[in-house]
Amino acid sequence: MFLSQPFLSLSHPVLMGIFTNRGFQPKRPTNPKLPPGQYETTDFPVLTAGPTPRIALTNWEFRLEGLVEEPVKWSWEEFNKLPMQDFNPDIHCVTKWSKFDTHWRGVSVDTLLEHVKLRPEAQFVTEFSYGGYTTNLPLADLLGGKAFVGLQFEGQPLAPEHGGPARLVVPHLYFWKSAKWIQGLRFTAQDEPGFWERGGYSMYGDPWKEQRYRDDDDDQASPSSLRL
Amino acid sequence: MSRVAWQLATVKAIKPETPRVKTFTLALPNWTPQLAGQHYDLRLTADGGYQAERSYSIASPPEQTGEIELTVELVNEGEVSGYLFEGVAVGDQLEVRGPIGGYFVWRGEPSAPPLLLVGGGSGVVPLMAMLRHRRALGLRTPAVLLFSVRSPEEVIYQAELEALAQADDSFTLLLDYTRQAPPGWAGYHRRLDAAMLAEVVARFGAAQPQAFVCGPTGFVESVANGLQAAGLPPEMILTERFGPTRG
Ligand SMILES: Cc1cc2nc3c(=O)[nH]c(=O)nc-3n(C[C@H](O)[C@H](O)[C@H](O)COP(=O)(O)OP(=O)(O)OC[C@H]3O[C@@H](n4cnc5c(N)ncnc54)[C@H](O)[C@@H]3O)c2cc1C
Numbered sequence: 001m002f003l004s005q006p007f008l009s010l011s012h013p014v015l016m017g018i019f020t021n022r023g024f025q026p027k028r029p030t031n032p033k034l035p036p037g038q039y040e041t042t043d044f045p046v047l048t049a050g051p052t053p054r055i056a057l058t059n060w061e062f063r064l065e066g067l068v069e070e071p072v073k074w075s076w077e078e079f080n081k082l083p084m085q086d087f088n089p090d091i092h093c094v095t096k097w098s099k100f101d102t103h104w105r106g107v108s109v110d111t112l113l114e115h116v117k118l119r120p121e122a123q124f125v126t127e128f129s130y131g132g133y134t135t136n137l138p139l140a141d142l143l144g145g146k147a148f149v150g151l152q153f154e155g156q157p158l159a160p161e162h163g164g165p166a167r168l169v170v171p172h173l174y175f176w177k178s179a180k181w182i183q184g185l186r187f188t189a190q191d192e193p194g195f196w197e198r199g200g201y202s203m204y205g206d207p208w209k210e211q212r213y214r215d216d217d218d219d220q221a222s223p224s225s226l227r228l
Numbered sequence: 229m230s231r232v233a234w235q236l237a238t239v240k241a242i243k244p245e246t247p248r249v250k251t252f253t254l255a256l257p258n259w260t261p262q263l264a265g266q267h268y269d270l271r272l273t274a275d276g277g278y279q280a281e282r283s284y285s286i287a288s289p290p291e292q293t294g295e296i297e298l299t300v301e302l303v304n305e306g307e308v309s310g311y312l313f314e315g316v317a318v319g320d321q322l323e324v325r326g327p328i329g330g331y332f333v334w335r336g337e338p339s340a341p342p343l344l345l346v347g348g349g350s351g352v353v354p355l356m357a358m359l360r361h362r363r364a365l366g367l368r369t370p371a372v373l374l375f376s377v378r379s380p381e382e383v384i385y386q387a388e389l390e391a392l393a394q395a396d397d398s399f400t401l402l403l404d405y406t407r408q409a410p411p412g413w414a415g416y417h418r419r420l421d422a423a424m425l426a427e428v429v430a431r432f433g434a435a436q437p438q439a440f441v442c443g444p445t446g447f448v449e450s451v452a453n454g455l456q457a458a459g460l461p462p463e464m465i466l467t468e469r470f471g472p473t474r475g
Contacts, residue, residue, distance in 0.1 A: 020275055036279070096283070
């Protein structure tokens with residue numbers, strides 16, 4: 001273990017601390033709840049690659065598919081009858097803002113998974129959305145109370161620009177892993193890169209390790225370019 | 229060395245664009261050609277180790293090798309823009325990494341559809357990179373820039389944009405002054421709305437343009453909705469949101 005650590009890695013504090021910007025003073029209080037490179041905001045900024053889709057609730061459905069014994073789907077009405085819980089996560093966007101103690105109401109992914117039997121090969125998940133967005137993550141990151149489908153935000157139905165009618169929320173990863181306008185989860189055997197991931201963003205996206213881009217990932221298996 | 233590793237750039241030039249906007253030319257030890265529309269991350273470090281990171285679009289085209297230009301608007305109470313604006317001089321060093329971003333890009337393929345660029349305030353920066361790249365390639369891809377500003381002194385790159393519109397009749401510059409317009413102004417003088425966007429889309433006739441929309445969050449939301457209402461399909465609308473909505 002000790003020997004496998006390079007003595008002077010680039011993230012070594014001594015090397016990291018060398019450069020400072022003369023006269024630069026923090027204007028924001030530091031906060032231990034803030035991951036590296038993030039700042040706190042009280043607004044709710046929006047990051048999306050295209051226009052906000054408008055989804056009629058009469059056509060809305062949510063599906064679990066892929067490596068499951070039998071796929072399931074819910075209509076809006078059926079989904080709203082599932083048991084709901086309150087969640088108060090801190091959220092961290094890769095564009096550098098973090099927002100503390102948000103209030104959501106929704107359905108835990110654990111609750112959804114009570115309705116399907118996963119095949120043993122299912123190790124990863126592709127979240128897919130109305131409008132064609134996808135993002136990928138390990139199945140384990142959705143289990144044990146770590147993720148939910150949010151329908152209400154701060155006591156109101158979730159607004160379309162923030163992903164309404166329903167958004168998958170996985171607060172311990174950067175917020176692009178929390179797909180807006182969620183349509184369902186596809187269980188896969190391999191980790192299949194989604195929309196931003198194909199564009200060079202991290203496969204995993206841990207804010208505490210500052211895994212913004214593919215080159216920040218632990219394995220760094222394929223030195224990726226940031227080009228599509 | 230990884231493409232997105234941090235590197236120490238040297239400030240080569242600083243050019244005021246408007247009273248609240250400056251362009252910084254940074255010489256990079258490890259420059260790699262970017263795509264028009266990509267950005268760099270910039271990181272400031274204080275004495276105690278505190279760091280602040282922000283993203284800035286590249287204003288220069290990839291034909292300008294070895295360096296990048298970043299155009300930064302001073303945000304009130306802005307931690308990073310405030311320091312860049314007041315604390316940085318030619319010869320200083322800044323930590324940056326990039327180029328970053330794979331979707332809000334224009335590759336300048338000769339067969340590409342016409343370009344509809346819609347910018348609000350400093351949202352014009354990546355759009356300017358696209359126009360500069362287009363000019364450097366000598367392309368005549370029809371292009372319209374609809375640029376929304378509050379008042380005449382806020383028009384970033386004004387002289388260059390006007391010269392380009394003069395020299396190239398396949399490029400149209402449409403300025404929209406949302407508050408004050410210059411004396412005798414006959415163009416758009418209201419908040420950008422759906423009717424204006426429909427008019428601009430209609431200029432392209434049957435050819436469906438590729439739209440790039442960039443600016444503050446609220447601006448991008450309303451433009452993207454307006455373009456869809458004007459008949460552009462969502463896949464022809466690419467957006468980049470710079471931050472909070474302004475009044
Ligand atoms: C992909 C991308 C590209 C960008 N490109 C550019 C660019 O080319 N030029 C440029 O000037 N900026 C650009 N930005 C915005 C930039 O990253 C910073 O957000 C901006 O400079 C403000 O940072 P700050 O530290 O000065 O302000 P902060 O200290 O973060 O904020 C100070 C106050 O201003 C508000 N605020 C924060 N950002 C903005 C904003 N953009 N507009 C209005 N109010 C704001 C905050 O809510 C806060 O109240 C880009 C952002 C992204 C995500």
